Amino acid sequence: MKLTAEELTAFLDARKDRIAAIVAPADVEVALADIQGRIGERLADVGDRPSLESLVKVEATDFALRPWYTRFCCDPPDGEAFRQLFEWHEAYVKTEIRKTIRLHLASRGTEHVESVMADVMNALWENRRTFNRKKGAYVPWARGIAMNKARSYRSFNRREVSIDTDRDRPEEFPSGGPSPEDASDERLGDVQGPPAECFAEILRMVQEFEPHETIAFLCNRYLDIKPALIARSLGGSSLNEALAEVVRLVRARYPDITGIEALLAPIASRISGLTEMFGQYADAGRELEKEIGRWAERVHRSVSGTILQMGKRFLKLVCDLAAAAHEIICFLWIRFLLSPPVALLNVADRELMDLVEIFHRSYPPISGLSRSQVESCTLGLRGKISPGRSLNDFGGSDLYAAIKRWCNHVESLLWQSASSEHMLGYAYITGSLTRGKSK
Amino acid sequence: MTPESDHLSLEIMQRLCEGLLPDIEQCFAEDHLAECEECLGTFRRMDALLYRGFSAEAHAAAIRREAFASDVLVIALRRAAALGRDVAGVIQSWLDSTSAIWGEGRVPWFGGLGAVPVSGASETEAIRVILTPGAARGRVRIVESSRSVQVEVSGGTRPQAALLFDPESDSPPAVAEFQTANGIHSAHFGDVPRGEYFVAVSPF
Numbered sequence: 065m066k067l068t069a070e071e072l073t074a075f076l077d078a079r080k081d082r083i084a085a086i087v088a089p090a091d092v093e094v095a096l097a098d099i100q101g102r103i104g105e106r107l108a109d110v111g112d113r114p115s116l117e118s119l120v121k122v123e124a125t126d127f128a129l130r131p132w133y134t135r136f137c138c139d140p141p142d143g144e145a146f147r148q149l150f151e152w153h154e155a156y157v158k159t160e161i162r163k164t165i166r167l168h169l170a171s172r173g174t175e176h177v178e179s180v181m182a183d184v185m186n187a188l189w190e191n192r193r194t195f196n197r198k199k200g201a202y203v204p205w206a207r208g209i210a211m212n213k214a215r216s217y218r219s220f221n222r223r224e225v226s227i228d229t230d231r232d233r234p235e236e237f238p239s240g241g242p243s244p245e246d247a248s249d250e251r252l253g254d255v256q257g258p259p260a261e262c263f264a265e266i267l268r269m270v271q272e273f274e275p276h277e278t279i280a281f282l283c284n285r286y287l288d289i290k291p292a293l294i295a296r297s298l299g300g301s302s303l304n305e306a307l308a309e310v311v312r313l314v315r316a317r318y319p320d321i322t323g324i325e326a327l328l329a330p331i332a333s334r335i336s337g338l339t340e341m342f343g344q345y346a347d348a349g350r351e352l353e354k355e356i357g358r359w360a361e362r363v364h365r366s367v368s369g370t371i372l373q374m375g376k377r378f379l380k381l382v383c384d385l386a387a388a389a390h391e392i393i394c395f396l397w398i399r400f401l402l403s404p405p406v407a408l409l410n411v412a413d414r415e416l417m418d419l420v421e422i423f424h425r426s427y428p429p430i431s432g433l434s435r436s437q438v439e440s441c442t443l444g445l446r447g448k449i450s451p452g453r454s455l456n457d458f459g460g461s462d463l464y465a466a467i468k469r470w471c472n473h474v475e476s477l478l479w480q481s482a483s484s485e486h487m488l489g490y491a492y493i494t495g496s497l498t499r500g501k502s503k
Numbered sequence: 504m505t506p507e508s509d510h511l512s513l514e515i516m517q518r519l520c521e522g523l524l525p526d527i528e529q530c531f532a533e534d535h536l537a538e539c540e541e542c543l544g545t546f547r548r549m550d551a552l553l554y555r556g557f558s559a560e561a562h563a564a565a566i567r568r569e570a571f572a573s574d575v576l577v578i579a580l581r582r583a584a585a586l587g588r589d590v591a592g593v594i595q596s597w598l599d600s601t602s603a604i605w606g607e608g609r610v611p612w613f614g615g616l617g618a619v620p621v622s623g624a625s626e627t628e629a630i631r632v633i634l635t636p637g638a639a640r641g642r643v644r645i646v647e648s649s650r651s652v653q654v655e656v657s658g659g660t661r662p663q664a665a666l667l668f669d670p671e672s673d674s675p676p677a678v679a680e681f682q683t684a685n686g687i688h689s690a691h692f693g694d695v696p697r698g699e700y701f702v703a704v705s706p707f
Binding site: 115118119122160163164167170200201203204205207208211212215218257258259260262263264266267285286287288314317318320321322364367368369371372375401402403404429430431432489492493494495498 | 509510511512513514517522525526527529530531533534536537541542544545546547548549550551552553554555556557558559560561562563564565566567568569570
């Protein structure tokens with residue numbers, strides 16, 4: 065969105081009341097000028113009107129908080145101002161920070177949130193001099209720190225796994241079940257995690273990389289073993305020996321993963337004739353430990369990116385399924401556009417082709433696909449649509465129940481079709497497949 | 504929410520998962536996730552599969568979860584809970600404790616470790632399913648017309664409820680509460696049609 069300075073002034077004037085609710089009434093005019101100046105510098109970065117609305121709120125709040133943070137983000141720091149900022153404005157500042165922590169800690173409980181909150185407060189104090197008001201507002205900066213702390217907390221609390229002695233002392237190693245800490249959050253009956261088939265597909269995908277990279281990934285990311293330990297334990301092993309160790313560890317720690325050898329058969333076949341040591345794959349002059357971390361990261365990033373790029377093929381697969389057009393359209397709206405079934409009731413009298421048109425407009429921003437890519441995927445679907453038909457023509461007396469039934473039908477068809485095309489991961493992420501394969 | 508409204512793109516969520524968004528965009532994305540359940544669901548799934556859960560531990564947990572969901576007792580308990588009877592609280596606690604037990608390791612299958620002797624002499628008598636100490640699961644086959652079934656447990660603390668169900672049938676599971684007489688705890692099911700049934704006793 066391109067805004068001129070005059071348009072920005074008009075935009076802010078129209079929101080004067082909202083700004084007055086955040087800053088002191090006497091300061092509104094000064095605040096308006098300040099906000100206009102700060103946003104004006106970044107107009108090119110503001111993508112759309114909702115972002116501009118949010119930015120105005122952030123800058124108005126920053127204006128209100130500035131008298132405090134300018135007193136401690138300087139030398140000498142005013143500790144009392146720091147305390148006041150977080151006590152007097154707790155409802156806003158701490159709530160925003162907690163929001164960030166909760167999101168990045170995933171399902172962990174309140175005591176974990178408060179533990180990270182304490183770390184964040186320390187970090188905000190220790191790093192106060194690095195805050196630069198010219199680069200942005202204080203609270204977003206604080207939330208950036210909160211995110212990093214939450215992510216570190218999460219990785220730090222992952223169990224450290226060793227590699228070389230469990231043969232003798234299996235009681236020291238994880239059973240493969242959730243840690244006691246996680247158990248309260250993740251009861252088997254409640255949690256809806258990725259279907260097991262997704263993991264099997266990802267294991268197939270990671271085997272498409274160079275064998276030493278695959279083994280680094282399997283040890284570091286899949287088995288959660290630190291690169292230093294991998295380097296020490298497997299650096300002098302052949303790739304075959306290293307893979308055998310991976311299989312042994314999976315069997316010992318995670319007996320539920322039956323058939324791990326079959327899952328890793330492609331890489332086993334690729335390395336069967338190789339005699340090089342795992343450690344020989346590191347570039348000359350580079351530490352093996354760092355190389356292992358880099359290889360694992362490369363595989364991880366690449367697989368994550370590939371899964372997200374699968375949207376086009378997955379969308380085409382859905383549109384080409386042997387299901388009725390109205391069933392597929394409902395599935396696309398509910399699972400791809402994240403639209404609740406009740407929203408379809410509101411458009412049940414519109415022609416099916418209109419609903420596909422809305423999909424063409426709405427899906428590209430979510431998926432990152434272009435409109436023409438989306439349109440080329442729905443070609444098969446559009447070919448099935450009879451002119452003049454609407455959802456009302458198919459739903460009977462209980463259209464709501466019918467919509468949910470159609471959606472489930474398409475999902476069950478997908479389970480049969482998607483696996484071989486390595487799309488389950490994407491399907492899971494988009495919510496298109498949320499349940500495990502029915503037995 | 505209609506499909507015309509905004510959702511976060513998968514790329515934004517991916518960058519948020521990786522911690523790569525600038526501070527202000529991170530805030531906007533997080534604020535959106537705090538208000539949009541659909542996007543939060545996508546974010547959680549992405550995080551669970553591609554970041555937090557890219558591991559053998561999560562893989563094993565998924566396998567256990569699916570096996571748990573297909574356990575005949577779990578299916579029967581869920582169906583019984585959905586009936587909303589007086590004992591719904593008991594059933595829900597049972598389901599929760601079963602979930603907790605599965606977190607530690609699988610429970611024995613029916614007819615395996617929990618196999619029990621069954622007796623019932625004449626057609627007018629109830630078929631008695633006598634559970635040995637420590638056993639909580641068994642099977643009973645009714646080959647004639649409808650019969651009553653009595654599940655008995657000797658000694659120990661009185662269990663709260665017994666469940667009788669045919670895993671192959673669409674009929675709802677039957678639930679009976681235990682009574683105690685002469686040191687024997689028993690739960691009674693009347694007029695059980697012909698068929699092969701699984702019996703389970705609550706763990707409390």
